[in-house]
Amino acid sequence: MSNIILLAVCFGAGIFLQRTGRFPVATPAALNGFIIHISLPALTLLHIHRLHLDSTIIFTAAMAWCLFGAGFLLFRVVGRLAGLTSGTTGALMLVGGLGNTSFVGLPMIEAYYGKEFLGVGIIADQLGSFLVLSTLGIAIATIYSSGDVSPRQMVRKVLLFPPFQALVIAFLLIPVPFPDWLAIILQKLGDTLTPLALASVGFQLRLGHIRGELKPLGLGLLYKLVIGPALLTLLFAGIMGGSGKVMQVTLFEAAMAPMITAGIIAVDHDLNPPLVTLMIGIGIPLSFLTLPAWWWLLQGV
Template structure:
């Protein structure tokens, strides 16, 4: 309970700081901060946290669990759309269907998931969250997510550009370098500075979330967003979380997997929605509402698992 309260103070406090800064500072600031975190901050922090992470056990199953959660979320959202059409005799526009499925698929397992895992489970099991995000959520969003978005948005994506964007992702490269550098001895001073830098990046990531939320002004589409969030943040973690012992995943690793599955929709869903002309209002509403709901659902998942 002490750890949870401390997490809430940091999570809400830093996000609020970012929210107020986002209202006051020029729009270029969060954009530049986001680019710096993407290119420099997050990759270096991945290397730092990987040095203290435990890579033993069934850690390679984490991406498989991520894909299972992604496909289950998409399937349940599709069923929800069909059920709504059957009960109401109305079929949502294809752009709305695309945003509904995207919001139920991919979670914010990086900028929001990493700080929560580090605070509640610890650095020892951080690699489970890392494998889930970089080898699961990343490809789920910019692979399957883009394919679905191009279908529902009625536009044809440049799949070569998508492949290129994934292959040059700095976080993926730092993940590889971090694995190689685990066995390299570095001076204690450098290790200390690296760790402090990594935690500073976590704080900046939470502030960036607040900055981005400060720019979201739409609260339309609440009922439809609620359906996607119920699937993404409640049904999928519960169903797969109960199944985790069947895969041999228990204890702290299972807690990491459940928390990652229970994250609100990723900001990538809004980027994809805007790129492929999906329902932007629905994507925005799901992002904002999901961040609020997380504060209510987080203690439940920690108690259940």
């Protein structure tokens, strides 16, 4: 419960600081820069190091990749048919295709399924959502923000993305024990991500933009909160026959609100920032209504 309250407080703080003019207009850029270069790499090094890899996590790790892939195809087709700008299409792919599997997902798993299933959420986040964002996500952001990008430039962008570099280092260091002091430092640096990210989103939120972004906003949230998890449930449980509590938690993670860090990357690449902030700012509280419905529906899986 405290994590959910923290989300609301930090989001509200961002709105308050923007409304009062106490922070400069460039505040989100500074906050996002700290998140990308410090907070995310620290969390990556810490949580990847703690992962225990085995064959039972295939469905859980694959969930975000499938969700992102289906969203990519949907938004690409709709974007062309509807004549959406490249920035809007790219924003929908990133923020509509990736879920908040950690900062919203982990507290929700604990609330609905218990602490013993938090490991499933960490795998879904680190080997799923975060790994997708660090590879395909940054590639999509580069393509849709820059237009004509060579494969070499795209690969270079991914390789120089600080969280991706941290991801590679983290996998290499899995066999190496971390001293207690290092784990504590990484945890404290990683803990800055949620308050800074939510404050940044709140600072940029302009509800007056809803009218101009209503159609892509509705499409993005409809896919992320309803269509996407429904497709994954059909694929994993219906077609592939997956079942049990781990499968339920995996599909529950698929139904989470849009990913905050994906929004940070989208804004950093100037992919329709007003739409991005609306999707996160509206999607997170809206998910508090849709998630109980998904929890009830998934009881039969």
